[in-house]
Amino acid sequence: KQEVTQIPAALSVPEGENLVLNCSFTDSAIYNLQWFRQDPGKGLTSLLLIQSSQREQTSGRLNASLDKSSGRSTLYIAASQPGDSATYLCAVKGGGNKLTFGTGTQLKVEL
Amino acid sequence: DADVTQTPRNRITKTGKRIMLECSQTKGHDRMYWYRQDPGLGLRLIYYSFDVKDINKGEISDGYSVSRQAQAKFSLSLESAIPNQTALYFCATSDSASSGDEQFFGPGTRLTVL
Numbered sequence: 001k002q003e004v005t006q007i008p009a010a011l012s013v014p015e016g017e018n019l020v021l022n023c024s025f026t027d028s029a030i031y032n033l034q035w036f037r038q039d040p041g042k043g044l045t046s047l048l049l050i051q052s053s054q055r056e057q058t059s060g061r062l063n064a065s066l067d068k069s070s071g072r073s074t075l076y077i078a079a080s081q082p083g084d085s086a087t088y089l090c091a092v093k094g095g096g097n098k099l100t101f102g103t104g105t106q107l108k109v110e111l
Numbered sequence: 112d113a114d115v116t117q118t119p120r121n122r123i124t125k126t127g128k129r130i131m132l133e134c135s136q137t138k139g140h141d142r143m144y145w146y147r148q149d150p151g152l153g154l155r156l157i158y159y160s161f162d163v164k165d166i167n168k169g170e171i172s173d174g175y176s177v178s179r180q181a182q183a184k185f186s187l188s189l190e191s192a193i194p195n196q197t198a199l200y201f202c203a204t205s206d207s208a209s210s211g212d213e214q215f216f217g218p219g220t221r222l223t224v225l
Contacts, residue, residue, distance in 0.1 A: 004153075032211050043115075043201060044154075044216040051211055089153070091214075097161075098169070099214060101153040 002027045002094050006102035013080055014110055021075040021105045023090035028068050034099065035064050035075050036089040044089065048075070080109045114138070115217035117202050123223045130189040132220050134202030143185040144203040144214065145169075145177060147196075154201065160185055161207065192224045 003026045013019050023033070032051045036044040048057045048064040050073070056065040063076040077084060087106045091099040115136045124130055134143065145157040156169030158177040166177060174196060176188045189196055202217040 034213065036216075041219075041221075043218040044203075046213055046215060049211045049213045091154075093212070097212065098156055098159070099154075101155075103151060103153040 002030075002092060002100040004090060004092055004100050004102035006088075006090060006105050008105060009103070010106040010108075012108045012110060015080060015082060017080050017109075018076070018078050019080055019107075021077070021088050021090075021107070023073040023075070023102055025071045025073075025092045025100075027094060028071050029094060030068065031093045031097075033064075033066055033073050034091045034093070035062075035073075036091065038087045038089060038104070040086075047088075077107075080107075082109050082111055085109050115202060115204055115215055117200075117217040117220050119220060120218065121221045123225065124192055125225050126193055128192050130192050130222065132187045132200055132202075132222070134185045134187070134217055136183050136202075136204045136217075138204055138206070138215065139182075140204035140206045140215075141182060142205040142207055142212070143179065144205075145175075145185070145187045146201045146203065147171070147198040148201060148219075149198050157187065157200075189222075192222075194224045197222060197224045 005024045034049045035047045050057045050066040061078040066073045087104040089104045091101045118133045144159040146154040148154045160179045178186050200220045203214045205212045205214045
């Protein structure tokens with residue numbers, strides 16, 4: 001059974017800092033990996049999707065990498081801003097076209 | 112904007128009551144999903160549907176049922192609500208023709224069962 005782990009569970013950084021969020025998964029037989037952002041009491045916003053054949057994807061200040069063989073993905077946020085404060089979730093798509101989610105990293109960017 | 116909407120956004124009910132949560136989408140996607148989110152457990156898949164005539168159980172389908180009334184509508188029912196079904200419920204959609212089958216989520220329904 002696929003298990004997805006995100007470390008740390010919570011992170012607080014000063015504004016302007018570059019930061020990395022980690023996601024690991026136990027079964028490397030995945031089709032893709034998706035990073036989401038969730039604001040308190042709100043739904044999930046898709047940030048980036050990396051196909052299993054890709055190594056990374058970029059969108060603005062966000063860069064996600066995937067190392068399928070080692071079961072790891074990172075989300076890099078450059079020049080963090082208070083508006084980046086949210087919970088970040090990663091999810092992997094495996095057999096049966098189903099997503100398995102991690103429990104998230106709660107990020108706070110302080111002024 | 113093409114979107115995923117859920118009604119109601121908040122609901123408080125009592126044990127034993129029948130509850131229906133509704134999801135509709137204007138994205139033109141063929142696939143729809145229902146998840147629940149509990150603190151410390153992440154999101155877990157309840158049911159999913161790949162087209163109007165297709166319904167599949169997810170990881171935690173016991174106590175729930177679904178109906179795919181049209182391509183754009185997917186409802187989740189709790190036949191007899193119990194307190195441990197208190198959670199945040201999300202509907203999601205995806206397009207099987209897209210590269211990656213990226214999922215897009217609605218705003219969620221917060222359900223409290225007393």
